[in-house]
Amino acid sequence: WCHPIKPKFVVFPGDVLKNMTDTDLAQSYLKRFGYMEILDKSGHQGSVSTSKALKRLQNQLGLKETGHLDQSTMEAMKKPRCGVPDVRN
């Protein structure tokens, strides 16, 4: 048995993925789809913690509400989707 091959990842020209880390991807996703900036009852906009934003996302997508960046949440974030934000603000 030979030694397993270590994968080598390449940034392809024009590729927008740019090898983002899961945390970077999550931050950008939460912001892009309206989970980070929430309007309160008085109409003021404020930031929420990543954990709260994740819980809200998990609730919206019908996932287990852990508040953590677990595997099912990451999988959901990588799925093809509509670009309209999920959270009204």
Add this chain to the structure above:
Amino acid sequence: YQTFEGDLKWDHNDVTYRILNYSPDLDASIIDDAFARAFNVWSDVTPLTFTRLYDGTADIMISFGKKNHGDPYPFDGKDGLLAHAYPPGEGIQGDAHFDDDEYWTLGSGPAIKTYYGNADGAMCHFPFQFEGKSYSTCTSEGRDDGLPWCATTADYGKDKKYGFCPSELLFTYDGNSDGAACVFPFVFEGKTYTSCTTDGRNDEYRWCATTASFDQDKKYGFCPNRDTAVIGGNSEGDPCHFPFTFLGKTYSSCTSEGRSDGKLWCATTSSYDKDNKWGFCPDKGYSLFLVAAHEFGHALGLEHSNIQDALMYPMYKYIADFSLNQDDIDGIQYLYGPKTGPKPTPPKPSTTTSSPATKPTKQTPKTTPSSRSTTTAPVYTPVEPSVDPCSVDKFDLITEIQGELHFFKDGYYWKSVSGANEDRKGPFLVSERWPNLPTKLDTAFEDPLTNKVYFFTGTQFWVFTGQDAMGPRRIEKLGLPDSLKKVEGALQRGKAKVLLFSGEEYWRLDLKTQQIDKGYPRHIDMTFGGVPMDAHDVFLYNGHYYFCRDVYYWRMTSRRQVDRVGYVYELLNCP
């Protein structure tokens, strides 16, 4: 369901729309039809009517674009964001934009309408036979003018039905040339071009001149995508070049090497290392109809729903036989009310005394007893398909049983045979062949020595000898840790060992002792480099190890080298 703040809605029921441009992926008539059907989804349940305008300003302006396409929300290349739309209102409000870096189809692979030929514009039939060879794409074989063509039935030799496939040699779209074909070579700003180009444009659309000199005549059109063309990358519209070299290695098929996202790509010249020209390989694509129906929901005033089966759920999912979820109906009727007027009635069969209408009866196949065998193998009859296996994006489990690959999903299974140029069989009911198993299964394997089949779900497993089952038993009985939630994959090693996979670890089960060997678990990465750590299914097939994640598989040789990445539906012999 949710509506936009302030319940934004159109103040009139006769809503207008206009299609501003077309995608090179589909014929204009297919795009027109997809949009019309998408509007019908909403007009079927509300008093809304939709009228198409061909000029001027419509309520809903529809366009295709890439990346920065003129509003503050750029698209992101292939996959990821597919489209977006604005809530009702003036200006950009109400408009719907579709990302043209996606491969737009009707959701189940290339939808290629033919031109000319003798098939009256019928769609290509893939695969088709021509002179003893099977074709799954358009081809220019058998022609000396280079025009790609396809058969519109399964066998060209038998039916002789064919048409030409979209290509720049046949026609262009949009532009100012009324669909004329490209003229090669043509001159643009003093330079000679022998193929379609994106030069001179900042929207990445490929174009050509329809006379010998654009500089002189200013006549141009956009090039339709050939079905063999790559999607996105930096060579949109060019075909893959096989073989090609990448990091010094030669590839003769699409690969996911070099990518962390598992997407299949190819180089469009003989050397990626030298030219850096590449694109994604065509896949099933996204259903323009389904995405448009969703976007038009926004354009009518609906926000995203958190009901997973609702059309307004934000994630894309292909559904062959689409119907609106009650949540979508409730949402749109909250804004516009229910449809008024009489409901359409289904046509009734005409009956005459000489030809009475009869109910169709179920026909029982006649069986002929075999004279060669005194024992009869059980025959499992396919049931009505509940789901198209070719559109399943994640099977519960895949495993080889008696030389046939079995694909399980929600209590059904399908079978396919490697190398057999035939459709898959099924679906069959799992309960008919392996009684009393739960609907949801995690993994299974066949003991190569005894032909017993082991099934795992959650923390339980069953062992079947024919239809006789032993179990359920708890997986701890095998020596697996009681913290283990499920077994997700199995690889037979020799005749008495099986590797059981869960998460990022695996254990080796001794089938004779029915116990896990010492020294386990081991980390997958230590032994199986280059496969995804989050594979939800692992199985052995034809001497190769397969690791599946969603619709992709990573195939590994017995020397533990990944030699292919492909789509699971290839294993199912899907068209």
